Amino acid sequence: MSELSHRQKSILEAATRVIARRGVRGLRVEELSAEAGVSTALLYYHFGDRANLLRRTLEFISDRADRYTGEGVSADADPCAALERTLLLELQDDPDVRENSTAWGELRASAVFEPELQDQLRTSTEQWVRDIAELVERTRACSATPAASHPADTAERLTALVEGLSERWLSGSITLERARHLLRDAIAAEVGETLHTG
Amino acid sequence: MSELSHRQKSILEAATRVIARRGVRGLRVEELSAEAGVSTALLYYHFGDRANLLRRTLEFISDRADRYTGEGVSADADPCAALERTLLLELQDDPDVRENSTAWGELRASAVFEPELQDQLRTSTEQWVRDIAELVERTRACSATPAASHPADTAERLTALVEGLSERWLSGSITLERARHLLRDAIAAEVGETLHTG
DNA sequence: GTCTATAGGAAGATAGAC
DNA sequence: GTCTATCTTCCTATAGAC
Numbered sequence: 001m002s003e004l005s006h007r008q009k010s011i012l013e014a015a016t017r018v019i020a021r022r023g024v025r026g027l028r029v030e031e032l033s034a035e036a037g038v039s040t041a042l043l044y045y046h047f048g049d050r051a052n053l054l055r056r057t058l059e060f061i062s063d064r065a066d067r068y069t070g071e072g073v074s075a076d077a078d079p080c081a082a083l084e085r086t087l088l089l090e091l092q093d094d095p096d097v098r099e100n101s102t103a104w105g106e107l108r109a110s111a112v113f114e115p116e117l118q119d120q121l122r123t124s125t126e127q128w129v130r131d132i133a134e135l136v137e138r139t140r141a142c143s144a145t146p147a148a149s150h151p152a153d154t155a156e157r158l159t160a161l162v163e164g165l166s167e168r169w170l171s172g173s174i175t176l177e178r179a180r181h182l183l184r185d186a187i188a189a190e191v192g193e194t195l196h197t198g
Numbered sequence: 199m200s201e202l203s204h205r206q207k208s209i210l211e212a213a214t215r216v217i218a219r220r221g222v223r224g225l226r227v228e229e230l231s232a233e234a235g236v237s238t239a240l241l242y243y244h245f246g247d248r249a250n251l252l253r254r255t256l257e258f259i260s261d262r263a264d265r266y267t268g269e270g271v272s273a274d275a276d277p278c279a280a281l282e283r284t285l286l287l288e289l290q291d292d293p294d295v296r297e298n299s300t301a302w303g304e305l306r307a308s309a310v311f312e313p314e315l316q317d318q319l320r321t322s323t324e325q326w327v328r329d330i331a332e333l334v335e336r337t338r339a340c341s342a343t344p345a346a347s348h349p350a351d352t353a354e355r356l357t358a359l360v361e362g363l364s365e366r367w368l369s370g371s372i373t374l375e376r377a378r379h380l381l382r383d384a385i386a387a388e389v390g391e392t393l394h395t396g
Numbered sequence: 397g398t399c400t401a402t403a404g405g406a407a408g409a410t411a412g413a414c
Numbered sequence: 415g416t417c418t419a420t421c422t423t424c425c426t427a428t429a430g431a432c
Binding site: 022023024025026102108109110111115118122125126149153156157159160161162164165167168170172173174178181182185186190 | 313
């Protein structure tokens with residue numbers, strides 16, 4: 001919400017990288033200051049204390065995720081392909097995606113124990129679900145089978161599945177390819193077989 | 199794997215409770231010793247150091263989860279109801295369930311950053327998926343619609359969905375009732391409509 | 397095996413100069 | 415706004431008696 005100075009932004013970007021590398025649990029103020037190329041004192045000058053720094057970072061991450069999803073969605077011409085592409089975007093062997101997914105997973109995991117993060121998390125999640133629900137609705141136009149659920153339900157299931165698969169991938173329980181395969185089939189099942197998979 | 203003394207077991211139970219309350223990151227050796235009703239020195243006597251204590255606790259949690267699922271599955275006469283009941287077992291407003299789910303979520307989240315936990319996690323997850331796959335297979339007998347996916351795929355999707363929904367529930371992003379509703383519909387969609395849902 | 401007491405160190409936070 | 419140097423707190427881990 002509040003405007004970020006260039007310096008503050010670069011600190012939050014560094015914090016995102018450190019969280020993706022060590023987790024919220026593993027973030028050391030000193031390691032963050034090294035990553036950002038500033039002194040620890042400066043972190044305290046800008047953010048007060050570690051807890052607040054974390055709060056701001058998680059806010060930063062979820063804002064960035066909103067922007068990310070929002071752009072990809074509206075720019076696409078074919079809604080049927082767009083849904084699949086948008087969701088599969090979260091399961092990619094790309095450093096940025098991995099960083100964002102890991103940091104997001106940490107946000108969720110931390111929120112379980114820190115109620116002050118829950119509002120932030122819920123708001124961001126709901127926004128994501130709404131974006132996907134809109135895509136689902138548009139997808140119905142080019143589906144071969146009739147809709148079984150409300151778009152909101154479908155969207156919430158698919159996004160929750162993405163989170164579950166993403167966590168399994170990041171924690172080494174399944175391969176990326178298998179996660180993608182499972183997600184693709186789930187999408188096909190939820191919105192019906194589309195032209196290119198028929 | 200190694201035999202646990204009564205004392206060790208009660209310490210690991212206490213550790214599970216503390217992790218469910220504070221998270222892995224928030225577990226303080228002193229708080230654990232108070233919870234277990236012993237001195238901190240005794241924890242070190244039995245478990246060496248904090249990291250090993252954590253490792254053993256997470257192993258304990260996943261062993262307990264295996265036993266939990268295994269029992270419920272085999273004892274049920276009606277496979278169609280059993281699948282739904284077994285999966286919904288994870289989404290209940292019961293202190294024990296909440297404790298186990300929270301601790302399990304922490305195990306998963308920690309494994310992202312600690313490779314030495316990943317084997318443990320993968321093994322336990324695969325066991326769970328296999329148990330559910332077996333139930334899915336049996337469920338096919340009383341399903342009204344033809345099977346769309348391999349039982350292994352269905353089981354892996356449903357369990358990943360359970361984890362995703364559980365995390366959203368525990369982090370306050372959705373209500374328990376909504377999570378249960380979404381899961382029920384997903385099960386119906388995956389194994390086909392069964393008799394009792396018409 | 398279990399406790400009390402405490403050493404020792406890591407990490408968060410601040411003081412004060414520039 | 416930013417740094418260097420340092421303080422303080424908290425927490426893991428151990429020593430030694432019983």
